[in-house]
Amino acid sequence: MLAIARESWPAQLVALADREMLASRAAAIPGLAAVTLHDFDPDATPAPHTPGHLPVLHTPLARPAAPGRLDPANAAAVLATLDAAVDSCRDGRFDAMVTAPVQKSVIADAGFAFRGHTEYLAARCGVERVVMLLVAGGLRVALATTHLPLAAVPAAITRELLGDTLGILDGDLRRRFGLPRPRIAVLGLNPHAGEGGHLGREELDVIIPVLEALRAEGLDLTGPLPADTAFTPRALADVDAVLALYHDQGLPVLKHAGFGEAVNVTLGLPIVRTSVDHGTALDLAGTGRADAGSLRAAVTLAVALARPL
Numbered sequence: 001m002l003a004i005a006r007e008s009w010p011a012q013l014v015a016l017a018d019r020e021m022l023a024s025r026a027a028a029i030p031g032l033a034a035v036t037l038h039d040f041d042p043d044a045t046p047a048p049h050t051p052g053h054l055p056v057l058h059t060p061l062a063r064p065a066a067p068g069r070l071d072p073a074n075a076a077a078v079l080a081t082l083d084a085a086v087d088s089c090r091d092g093r094f095d096a097m098v099t100a101p102v103q104k105s106v107i108a109d110a111g112f113a114f115r116g117h118t119e120y121l122a123a124r125c126g127v128e129r130v131v132m133l134l135v136a137g138g139l140r141v142a143l144a145t146t147h148l149p150l151a152a153v154p155a156a157i158t159r160e161l162l163g164d165t166l167g168i169l170d171g172d173l174r175r176r177f178g179l180p181r182p183r184i185a186v187l188g189l190n191p192h193a194g195e196g197g198h199l200g201r202e203e204l205d206v207i208i209p210v211l212e213a214l215r216a217e218g219l220d221l222t223g224p225l226p227a228d229t230a231f232t233p234r235a236l237a238d239v240d241a242v243l244a245l246y247h248d249q250g251l252p253v254l255k256h257a258g259f260g261e262a263v264n265v266t267l268g269l270p271i272v273r274t275s276v277d278h279g280t281a282l283d284l285a286g287t288g289r290a291d292a293g294s295l296r297a298a299v300t301l302a303v304a305l306a307r308p309l
């Protein structure tokens with residue numbers, strides 16, 4: 001909401017949300033009371049975003065929401081909002097979607113098999129494999145696995161998963177980000193990238209064979225690199241993206257470098273989806289102190305990606 005109130009974009013922005021919830025939050029936060037919410041008219045000619053004005057496509061909550069109060073009764077409405085956004089992108093009404101964070105646990109508590117937007121959007125779009133990429137300035141970090149318990153990671157790193165992930169990452173960096181031959185650094189799973197098999201065999205048995213096969217197809221891949229030094233400035237100098245093998249191998253570095261201005265992009269979808277770099281920040285809910293920098297960046301990147309290069 002902060003970003004919407006103050007910024008201009010060369011695109012029409014439409015909020016998919018419960019209209020009353022948006023209105024009550026805008027009224028409660030200093031500086032937002034003047035924002036005008038009006039119903040989105042799908043038949044009107046799209047006009048660039050005007051700061052202070054926000055068209056709303058009403059997606060009703062089941063129960064009134066209060067800041068910071070988790071309510072499983074609204075989980076279905078959250079998913080219905082996501083469905084409406086995906087379907088509207090797929091049918092061409094919208095060119096891109098930008099998601100706010102959701103409390104994944106409360107959706108799961110309500111009985112839905114929900115691990116994250118990334119997996120949910122893949123299923124909704126009928127795509128078997130997608131890739132989570134976070135972008136902070138010039139640093140791009142993609143993940144081979146996303147929302148998995150750490151103990152499940154090694155078994156999930158199969159040749160098929162790694163090959164598919166690198167194919168999507170390389171392809172979308174070319175197609176969506178305009179990099180003619182992306183240079184991708186792939187991290188090892190184990191300390192010292194397995195130390196020649198003495199500290200784990202995933203590098204020898206899975207990662208190296210996949211990298212060799214894909215290099216033969218023309219991909220520019222380095223690795224598997226010891227993860228502890230792969231993010232040093234010298235190592236990153238000749239790299240367009242780093243593929244980390246699990247969530248907390250790559251994202252702490254990315255968030256250290258750019259939390260508050262980074263963007264999460266889902267690659268491999270038939271639609272453009274970006275998102276903020278942060279979660280629901282329940283400690284800040286309702287205070288008006290949550291920083292909107294990542295939302296601004298997510299909208300800006302979605303606008304850029306929605307334009308074919």
Ligand SMILES: NC(=O)C1=CN([C@@H]2O[C@H](COP(=O)(O)OP(=O)(O)OC[C@H]3O[C@@H](n4cnc5c(N)ncnc54)[C@H](O)[C@@H]3O)[C@@H](O)[C@H]2O)C=CC1
Pocket residue numbers: 100101102103104105117275276277278279280281282283284289290291292
């Ligand atoms: N895309 C999504 O839907 C995401 C959802 N989540 C969900 O969010 C929930 C909370 O996750 P946490 O790990 O606690 O991460 P979090 O990002 O919500 O909070 C971590 C720390 O960052 C701060 N923070 C977060 N957003 C901020 C902002 N906009 N401005 C200033 N400070 C901010 C918080 O106050 C907190 O100290 C979980 O249920 C998680 O699954 C987490 C990441 C992404």
Ligand SMILES: NCC(=O)COP(=O)(O)O
Pocket residue numbers: 115116117118119251264275
């Ligand atoms: N930490 C990033 C994250 O959890 C994003 O998840 P998603 O909901 O966008 O899949």
